[in-house]
Amino acid sequence: CRILVERPVCVVVRRRMAERYAALRVGPAMDDLDVGPVISARQREIVQGYLAIARDTGLAVAAQASLPASLPAGGCYVAPTLLAPATPDHRLAQEEIFGPVQVMIPFEGEAEALRIANGTHYGLVAGVWTRDGGRQLRMARSLHCGQVFINNYGAGGGIELPFGGVKHSGHGREKGFEALYGFSSLKT
Numbered sequence: 001c002r003i004l005v006e007r008p009v010c011v012v013v014r015r016r017m018a019e020r021y022a023a024l025r026v027g028p029a030m031d032d033l034d035v036g037p038v039i040s041a042r043q044r045e046i047v048q049g050y051l052a053i054a055r056d057t058g059l060a061v062a063a064q065a066s067l068p069a070s071l072p073a074g075g076c077y078v079a080p081t082l083l084a085p086a087t088p089d090h091r092l093a094q095e096e097i098f099g100p101v102q103v104m105i106p107f108e109g110e111a112e113a114l115r116i117a118n119g120t121h122y123g124l125v126a127g128v129w130t131r132d133g134g135r136q137l138r139m140a141r142s143l144h145c146g147q148v149f150i151n152n153y154g155a156g157g158g159i160e161l162p163f164g165g166v167k168h169s170g171h172g173r174e175k176g177f178e179a180l181y182g183f184s185s186l187k188t
Contacts, residue, residue, distance in 0.1 A: 001097070001101070001102045001103070002086075002102070002103050002104075002116075002117075003017075003102050003103065003104045003105070004105050004107050004113050004116055005104055005105070005106055005107070006106075006108070006109075006113070007106045007108050010084075010085070010104070010106045014063075014082075014104065017062070017063055017102075018063035018082070020063075021063035021064060021080060021082055022063070022065070022066075024065035024080050026067055026068065026071070026077060026079070026080065027068065027070075027071060028071075028072060035065065035080050035100050037075045037076040037077050037078075038076045038077075038078055038098070038099050038100075039098075041076050043076065043098060043099065044076040044077070044078055044099075046097075046098070046099070047078045047098070047099030047100075047101060048078065050097050050099070050101060051078075051101065053091055053092065054083050054092055057090065057091075059084075059086055059090060060083065060084060060085075061082070061083060062082045062083060062084035063081070063082040064079050064080065064081045064082070065080040065081075066079065067079050078099050078100055079100070080100035080102075081100065081101050081102070082103075082104060083101065083102070083103045083104065084103070084104035085104060085105065085106050086104060087105070088116040088119055090103070093105055093120075094121075096122055110135065110138065110139065113139070114142050114143065117143055117144075117145075118142075118143065118144045123143075123144045123146065124145060124146055124147070125145060125146065125149070125153075126143045126145045126147070126149070127148070127150075127151075127153035128140060128148060128149070128150055129151055130151075136150050136151075
């Protein structure tokens with residue numbers, strides 16, 4: 001997951017995120033905690049491989065949650081990790097990690113944010129945080145992704161909203177009327 005942050009507020013956002021990471025509770029999914037395990041031991045290895053790439057390339061750990069000693073044996077847990085600052089072309093900023101890893105990328109202005117956001121092979125979901133209504137609409141229209149959230153984030157949305165990405169993300173549309181079209185044929 002990439003987090004693009006406007007350069008003038010990077011230090012503040014990074015500090016606040018570090019506070020949030022320190023408070024995250026990791027454990028079994030049924031325990032109503034903040035972060036559960038990844039899907040499999042293989043996926044845990046993949047995510048740990050990405051964290052090794054970050055370490056080997058000098059990408060700093062800006063924040064990391066703790067894994068409690070009381071976690072069940074054999075669970076596929078990865079400590080939620082924030083890496084920052086990253087360059088837009090860093091491997092971890094270009095690939096889908098599918099684990100509790102976020103990469104913070106600083107930007108200067110709207111044009112650079114769009115260039116970075118659209119500069120990958122993926123385009124599933126984006127979230128835009130700004131009080132400027134005009135900027136919200138410009139960004140939403142210009143982002144190359146299947147869904148855009150404004151001042152919140154909830155990948156997938158409701159059952160009535162089509163869900164799916166563009167480029168190499170997703171497998172067409174799920175949910176909503178758009179998904180039903182995949183089960184029909186047009187005849188004229």
